[in-house]
Amino acid sequence: MDQLLQPGYHPRQPQGQQQQPQKPLSSNPHLPWTHAPICTHSHSLNSLSTKYCVYTSQTAFINGISILTTPSLAALAAEHLDEEPLSIFFTPDQFDEWSSQPRPWEIVDIPGKDKGVVATRKIRKYETFMVDQAAVMVDLEMEKGVGLKEGMRLLKVAVDRLKRPEVVREMSGRHAGALKEGEVAVEGRVEEDVMMTNAFGTSLGEGSFRGLFPLVSRINHACDPNSFVMFSNSGFSLGIKAYRDIDPGEEITISYLLLGKTHSERQQGLSRWGFTCTCALCSLPTPERNASDARRARITRLQAHLESQFKSHAYNAALRTGEEIVSLMKEENLTALLADQYVVMTRLSTAAGDREAAEMWAGEAVEVLGEMGFLGTEWREEGRWGVEELLGAFGGRGVYE
Ligand SMILES: C[S@@+](CC[C@H](N)C(=O)[O-])C[C@H]1O[C@@H](n2cnc3c(N)ncnc32)[C@H](O)[C@@H]1O
Structure with missing residues (x-):
């Protein structure tokens, strides 16, 4: 995405x-x-x-x-x-x-x-x-x-x-x-x-x-x-x-x-374009920038952890890990990553047999993916994006593929 x-x-x-x-x-x-x-x-x-x-x-x-x-x-x-x-x-x-x-x-x-x-x-x-x-x-x-x-x-x-x-x-x-x-x-x-x-x-x-x-x-x-x-x-x-x-x-x-x-x-990734980024995020005062970096590094670690929990079928533990990822992504304003994470949560909830949670996460995923334009221009009218449709179209995405 x-x-x-x-x-x-x-x-x-x-x-x-x-x-x-x-x-x-x-x-x-x-x-x-x-x-x-x-x-x-x-x-x-x-x-x-x-x-x-x-x-x-x-x-x-x-x-x-x-x-x-x-x-x-x-x-x-x-x-x-x-x-x-x-x-x-x-x-x-x-x-x-x-x-x-x-x-x-x-x-x-x-x-x-x-x-x-x-x-x-x-x-x-x-x-x-x-x-x-x-x-x-x-x-x-x-x-x-x-x-x-x-x-x-x-x-x-x-x-x-x-x-x-x-x-x-x-x-x-x-x-x-x-x-x-x-x-x-x-x-x-x-x-x-x-x-x-x-x-x-x-x-x-x-x-x-x-x-x-x-x-x-x-x-x-x-x-x-x-x-x-x-x-x-x-x-x-x-x-x-x-x-x-x-x-x-x-x-x-x-x-x-x-x-x-x-x-x-x-900064390393941008070096090939030959400029040093001075955007609002890169220009944060050092303590705030360090706090942001710590959250981002934790998201990466938690994603790896969630993957191993998923592979060992520890779905409820993986859901708790996933909830922390969601909250950190919100703090970091990572909307596009959140959309993928909601799909992951839908899939985990389905695997855990928790239909209610699966529907709740699917609703979150559909809202963000729809607003972003990934479900076509008529997604609100279609009303066809339930858990199964979402996982059918987007279930291959996510951190544990
Ligand atoms: C895709 S172009 C963007 C448009 C470009 N500024 C132009 O005049 O055509 C990428 C180049 O723009 C400059 N650039 C893009 N973002 C920048 C930024 N945040 N700060 C400084 N230079 C930037 C860099 O020279 C980069 O190699």
């Missing part, structure tokens, strides 16, 4: 010739792609001779999309190119309201962070206030299989072929623009920098990808964020929703890391 920004990092190498952008074909045998795929083959032992290509549709989505992947995953991707994000994240009423109003945020300069996104009106708790669609998707297996040089060459082709390549190139890659001393200008370097700085971890079918979402890429990190990312099933669209009410002028933030980490774990 946690949103993750996962720019894959690999060291820089010199590059070869410039690839010229190609024009869309007039009579097109490659539909739904608007350009002839450009392909290469893997030379890694794990995926020897696997074919990877750049597939572009300039007409799909908001900015067009380029996908670097295998022909079979491209065929799967082709089934989703007409995905309409508004109908995924909004009910028809919300859709009308959304369409008739200006967007409730703007991209502005934020001191010390380059750009960022701020609210222009009050955003309500759990409101979806931004939708975005991938502009570039890169198969992680391709990156490993074809090597950095070839991967960067194809990435540049992928960006060149977009409807508006500048949407990607104007993003602030950490190194984009300024060559370091002794560094050679290489093909695809700017594009690779932007991917490293701005891409999210996402998926398509069985494949893991780095996905570049132009709007969401402007949102800065906070360890106690006011917003979170929700992906569509295809992985091509996402919605940003508020964890709590956000005031006009307040900066929109998401967490680039899994939630629940201690201060030192967070």
Whole structure:
């Protein structure tokens, strides 16, 4: 459930010739792609001779999309190119309201962070206030299989072929623009920098990808964020929703890391983005920060304990452990983790034969998961989320899987 920004990092190498952008074909045998795929083959032992290509549709989505992947995953991707994000994240009423109003945020300069996104009106708790669609998707297996040089060459082709390549190139890659001393200008370097700085971890079918979402890429990190990312099933669209009410002028933030980490774990996890976090949680006075860290470390220990209790069928003891986890997560304001914990409690109560408790925990889980948007847009009306339905859909989640 946690949103993750996962720019894959690999060291820089010199590059070869410039690839010229190609024009869309007039009579097109490659539909739904608007350009002839450009392909290469893997030379890694794990995926020897696997074919990877750049597939572009300039007409799909908001900015067009380029996908670097295998022909079979491209065929799967082709089934989703007409995905309409508004109908995924909004009910028809919300859709009308959304369409008739200006967007409730703007991209502005934020001191010390380059750009960022701020609210222009009050955003309500759990409101979806931004939708975005991938502009570039890169198969992680391709990156490993074809090597950095070839991967960067194809990435540049992928960006060149977009409807508006500048949407990607104007993003602030950490190194984009300024060559370091002794560094050679290489093909695809700017594009690779932007991917490293701005891409999210996402998926398509069985494949893991780095996905570049132009709007969401402007949102800065906070360890106690006011917003979170929700992906569509295809992985091509996402919605940003508020964890709590956000005031006009307040900066929109998401967490680039899994939630629940201690201060030192967070700073270490964020080091790859090249900034030291000064969010409200990281800036707490030392005694309060230590107390928060102690609660977070205890949650981690208790989760391991609960897992062993579950495995040894000590369900009632596991429920008591789980209750302490719930209370600590509430103190730490870890809403997304709480939703999972409520599912765990439902499952434990069911295993313990306590139907009443199972229904109570299922109610808590459904409330949070529903409000967060994980049960679809009509979850309140459907009334179908009892214990069995919840465990059927979400029972595989939890700390003891
Ligand atoms: C996904 S981008 C966010 C948007 C970016 N600020 C921009 O101007 O496009 C990630 C980069 O933003 C900066 N950033 C994000 N959160 C930050 C924070 N809390 N403090 C300082 N810099 C931050 C870092 O340079 C990071 O590598």
